[in-house]
Amino acid sequence: MSKNSKPSLSVVRRLPRYYRFLGELEAGGIQRISSREFAAMIGVTASQVRQDLNCFGGFGQQGYGYNVAVLREEIGKILRVDRQRHAVLIGCGNMGLALAIHMRFEDRGFKLCAIFDNDPAKVGIKAGEWAVRNASSLEAYCKENQPEVAILCIPKEAATSLCENLVKWGIRGFWNFSHYDMSVRFKDIAVENVHLGDSLMTLSYRVADFEEDK
Helix, strand or coil: CCHHHCCCHHHHHHHHHHHHHHHHHHHCCCCEECHHHHHHHHCCCHHHHHHHHHCCCCCCECCCEEEHHHHHHHHHHHHCCCCCEEEEEECCCHHHHHHHHHCCHHHHCEEEEEEEECCCCCCCCEECCEECEEHHHHHHHHHHHCCCEEEECCCHHHHHHHHHHHHHCCCCEEEECCCCCHHHCCCCCEEEECCHHHHHHHHHHHHHHHHHHC
């Protein structure tokens, strides 16, 4: 696929959901599924599923549908889940600690290599299998080990001052739980902003919307 014909980001954002549901089907022993059945399972239209997958080659067979294991493998290749990009986690508060302990990074294309915090009381404690490092050593670590991705679990003010340095030190992607939207300033990096408050307010609207329709 040429650079000018890349799929839209909205298509890419649906792929992890497809991948997750295909994993559940595979675990349940389902070998094949039609686009209609798959679409009903994940709450989109069959046309949407076909259009999304056609951006990458289609993968289905007329009259057969999709081979579940093959389709999951192909979507995994598209998402590069086998790449194991090296990542550092910055900020070991409640959110950072939860991610370190519970997130299976290796199943999603990443390898968490180190955790940093600027609180002396947290330096040296165990967060999952990692000992928290002093944030003062972050620059030296990045220059020596060249991680590609930073996971930010720090306040907006801290992120504002830190991100420019992280980009200089070679970070090319951010999983960003701070409220600083660095993609406005840095155009050549990949940023996934996670705003839990925004999601909760969206839920508030949708609950009210259902109530009003009754």
